[in-house]
Amino acid sequence: MQKSQRLIQMIMRINAKPYFTVRELADEFGLSTRTITRDLLELSELGVPVYSIQGRGGGFRLLQERLLPPISFTEGEALSLFFACQTMDYFSSLPFGEGADSALHKFYHYLPGDIKEQIDRLKNRIMFWNPYRLMSAEILQTLLKAIMIGSVVNIAYKSSSGVSERNIQPIGLYASSGYWYCPAYCFTKEDIRQFRADRILSATLNERIACREDINQKTLLDKPTKDDREQITLEIEMTSKGVWLLESNPRFNPFIQHNKDGSASLTMEIAVEDIHFYMDLIWQFGDEVKVVTPTAATAYIRQKIESMRLLYFQ
Incomplete structure (x- = not known):
C-alpha cells in the first residue's frame, strides 16, 4: 500500500475510534510501531488533531473537532453542493454556527x-430567498445539539398567554x-407540541430529565399538523x-376552491x-x-x- 493511501485509511480509522494505541494501529496495518509513530507525527503536522495521553495505559485521542478524509467530487456534484449551501444565505440565523460559512x-x-x-457568473443570478x-x-x-446527543432542553417560551418555562x-x-420550527415532546403538557424558535427566549440542555425512548424514535414525518x-x-x-396572487403562497394554496368563472374561495x-399575521399577508392583495x-x-x-384614511385624507 502506498503511503498516501495508508495515511488516508489511518485518518478514517482514527476518526471512527477517537481513542487508540500505537500497538493497535501497528497490528491493524501490519507495520512496526516506529512506522505508525512517524505516520501519526506526519498527520499531526498536516493538521489532524491527534494528541497523546501520558501515563500508564496511555495512547492517543482526537480533539473534539475531527477531520474528515479527502473526498473526490465531479464538477456537477461540486456545483450542486455549492448551491445547496447557498440556499441558507437568506436565513437570519442557522443552527450550525459558523460551520456552514467555513465549509463553503x-x-x-x-x-x-x-x-x-x-x-x-451565477452569483446573484440564482437565489433561494x-x-x-x-x-x-x-x-x-442548542436545539440542534439536543437532537444530536438525545437531550431534554429547558426553555422559556413566549405564547399568547405569556412566558412559561418548559x-x-x-x-x-x-x-x-x-421561520424555524421545533416539534418536541413537552413534559408539561405531556404531549407533542410545535414550538416556533423565535418565540423561545432561552434554551439550555437539561440532563436531569431522561429522554423518552418512544420520542427518540420519532422524526419530522411524525410532526403534528396543528x-x-x-x-x-x-x-x-x-x-x-x-x-393567481394567493396560489403562490404555500399557506393558502392547498385550501383554494376554484369556481368556473375563475374566482375562488378559501x-x-x-x-x-x-x-393579524394572516391579515397582514392578505392586506397586500387589496x-x-x-x-x-x-x-x-x-x-x-x-x-x-x-x-x-387618517394618514392620507386629513
Missing part, C-alpha cells in the same frame, strides 16, 4: 479555476417561510387575479393569535381578496383602512 469557503477555495468562474426573521442562532444551536424533548428542526393553540375558521373570497383553520370571516379579522382590516 474551504470548498470554494479548492475548486478548479474554471469551476470558480462558472460559480462567479426566504423572508428575514430575527431569531437567536444560539438557541437554534422542558421539551426536540424531535427535529425545520424551516418554513423564514399546534395546541385555539383555532378559528378563516374564510376568504378572491377574484381570478386574487387566485376556508382554513388558523390560530386565533395569528389573525381588493382582489375579501375576508368574509372571522369578525376579528374583518375588524382588523377595517382598522387598517381607517388608519390609512
Whole structure:
C-alpha cells in the first residue's frame, strides 16, 4: 500500500475510534510501531488533531473537532453542493454556527479555476430567498445539539398567554417561510407540541430529565399538523387575479376552491393569535381578496383602512 493511501485509511480509522494505541494501529496495518509513530507525527503536522495521553495505559485521542478524509467530487456534484449551501444565505440565523460559512469557503477555495468562474457568473443570478426573521442562532444551536446527543432542553417560551418555562424533548428542526420550527415532546403538557424558535427566549440542555425512548424514535414525518393553540375558521373570497396572487403562497394554496368563472374561495383553520399575521399577508392583495370571516379579522382590516384614511385624507 502506498503511503498516501495508508495515511488516508489511518485518518478514517482514527476518526471512527477517537481513542487508540500505537500497538493497535501497528497490528491493524501490519507495520512496526516506529512506522505508525512517524505516520501519526506526519498527520499531526498536516493538521489532524491527534494528541497523546501520558501515563500508564496511555495512547492517543482526537480533539473534539475531527477531520474528515479527502473526498473526490465531479464538477456537477461540486456545483450542486455549492448551491445547496447557498440556499441558507437568506436565513437570519442557522443552527450550525459558523460551520456552514467555513465549509463553503474551504470548498470554494479548492475548486478548479474554471469551476470558480462558472460559480462567479451565477452569483446573484440564482437565489433561494426566504423572508428575514430575527431569531437567536444560539438557541437554534442548542436545539440542534439536543437532537444530536438525545437531550431534554429547558426553555422559556413566549405564547399568547405569556412566558412559561418548559422542558421539551426536540424531535427535529425545520424551516418554513423564514421561520424555524421545533416539534418536541413537552413534559408539561405531556404531549407533542410545535414550538416556533423565535418565540423561545432561552434554551439550555437539561440532563436531569431522561429522554423518552418512544420520542427518540420519532422524526419530522411524525410532526403534528396543528399546534395546541385555539383555532378559528378563516374564510376568504378572491377574484381570478386574487387566485393567481394567493396560489403562490404555500399557506393558502392547498385550501383554494376554484369556481368556473375563475374566482375562488378559501376556508382554513388558523390560530386565533395569528389573525393579524394572516391579515397582514392578505392586506397586500387589496381588493382582489375579501375576508368574509372571522369578525376579528374583518375588524382588523377595517382598522387598517381607517388608519390609512387618517394618514392620507386629513
